[in-house]
Amino acid sequence: MKMTFRWYGKDDPISLEYIRQIPGMKGVVSAIYDIPVGEVWPLDKIKALKTEIESAGLELSVIESVPVHEDIKLGKQTRDHYIENYCQTLRHLGQVGIKVVCYNFMPVFDWTRSQLDYRLSDGSTALIYDEHDIAKMDPLKGELSLPGWDSSYTKEDLASLFTAYKAIDEEKLWEHLGYFINKVIPVAEASDVLMAIHPDDPPWSIFGLPRIITNKTNLERFIDLYPSKYNGLTMCSGSLGSDKNNDFPEMLAYFGKKGHVHFVHARNVKLVGNKSFQESAHLSTSGSIDMYQVINALHEFGYEGPIRPDHGRMIWGETGKPGYGLYDRALGATYLNGLYEAIKKNNEDEGGHQYATI
Numbered sequence: 198m199k200m201t202f203r204w205y206g207k208d209d210p211i212s213l214e215y216i217r218q219i220p221g222m223k224g225v226v227s228a229i230y231d232i233p234v235g236e237v238w239p240l241d242k243i244k245a246l247k248t249e250i251e252s253a254g255l256e257l258s259v260i261e262s263v264p265v266h267e268d269i270k271l272g273k274q275t276r277d278h279y280i281e282n283y284c285q286t287l288r289h290l291g292q293v294g295i296k297v298v299c300y301n302f303m304p305v306f307d308w309t310r311s312q313l314d315y316r317l318s319d320g321s322t323a324l325i326y327d328e329h330d331i332a333k334m335d336p337l338k339g340e341l342s343l344p345g346w347d348s349s350y351t352k353e354d355l356a357s358l359f360t361a362y363k364a365i366d367e368e369k370l371w372e373h374l375g376y377f378i379n380k381v382i383p384v385a386e387a388s389d390v391l392m393a394i395h396p397d398d399p400p401w402s403i404f405g406l407p408r409i410i411t412n413k414t415n416l417e418r419f420i421d422l423y424p425s426k427y428n429g430l431t432m433c434s435g436s437l438g439s440d441k442n443n444d445f446p447e448m449l450a451y452f453g454k455k456g457h458v459h460f461v462h463a464r465n466v467k468l469v470g471n472k473s474f475q476e477s478a479h480l481s482t483s484g485s486i487d488m489y490q491v492i493n494a495l496h497e498f499g500y501e502g503p504i505r506p507d508h509g510r511m512i513w514g515e516t517g518k519p520g521y522g523l524y525d526r527a528l529g530a531t532y533l534n535g536l537y538e539a540i541k542k543n544n545e546d547e548g549g550h551q552y553a554t555i
């Protein structure tokens with residue numbers, strides 16, 4: 198596996214220089230953030246991003262994300278225009294040598310939490326999802342702003358999106374995803390860019406909007422929409438693992454052996470209710486996910502692709518983008534690399550005294 202770190206570009210308070218100093222860090226996961234959703238990413242902007250990252254001694258390993266325009270998810274007439282733009286962006290990314298693109302197909306909202314600074318017993322703060330608090334929230338009232346929520350939506354935009362989604366149930370959303378995938382994957386194949394859909398976070402419907410990338414059966418159904426190595430997955434332990442019915446290490450091993458895992462997000466969550474969870478430190482004993490089993494699965498199927506420590510807590514007085522501070526994510530990377538080294542060495546033949554290359 199190849200350790201990477203998400204970097205939000207020039208506005209990220211964490212510099213590439215700091216990222217490079219994390220032991221074992223090889224690459225960066227980033228995106229072009231100033232192009233409106235649905236427009237083509239210009240080649241020169243992608244090249245500039247890559248050059249900047251490479252001059253800092255790192256690799257641009259993954260683009261996360263190329264967002265999917267809502268008209269595509271809604272199946273509107275205008276979708277063909279946006280899909281063609283999406284394909285053109287993929288061609289540009291391929292031309293520059295980008296190998297993996299992460300994206301999601303969640304209606305309206307990306308990842309959702311009820312609180313961003315919940316104080317854990319050790320004094321650190323973390324993001325949490327409390328089903329009772331979420332039930333009391335009304336995004337249409339516009340009093341809420343959470344990360345993952347596109348702040349460019351006005352109250353009116355949101356209201357009309359919610360109205361449009363009234364006609365879209367899960368089966369319709371599947372249809373629209375199938376339409377998108379059937380146009381995009383052939384271009385990804387020709388451009389040699391592995392597509393890696395991110396699971397819905399949390400993996401259940403929120404605010405009455407449909408969500409479908411949620412469990413093993415649906416991931417399988419997703420791959421069957423267009424069976425190709427290029428039609429793959431981002432396996433996110435925190436997203437899938439927040440549903441107690443998902444056995445994340447088992448799912449990871451299953452899809453990994455089939456060659457569909459192209460990117461891994463490693464994060465631990467502590468399940469504290471039926472549909473409530475707290476993000477925790479990466480350590481297995483801090484949450485409900487056995488991180489040893491996760492890394493063991495990657496080792497078993499010989500995963501060589503990118504992995505990144507996902508959200509961290511805020512520790513040591515750090516402030517910044519919720520979930521995306523430096524310290525706890527750096528600790529996470531080091532822990533994951535440690536697990537990998539131990540598993541690798543344990544599996545080496547007797548007499549092999551090689552140091553693991555992480």
Ligand code: DNO
Nearest residue numbers: 261262299300301307308395
């Ligand atoms: C949250 C992230 C997601 C992810 C997108 C991928 O921290 O994992 O926002 O980037 O869902 O499209």
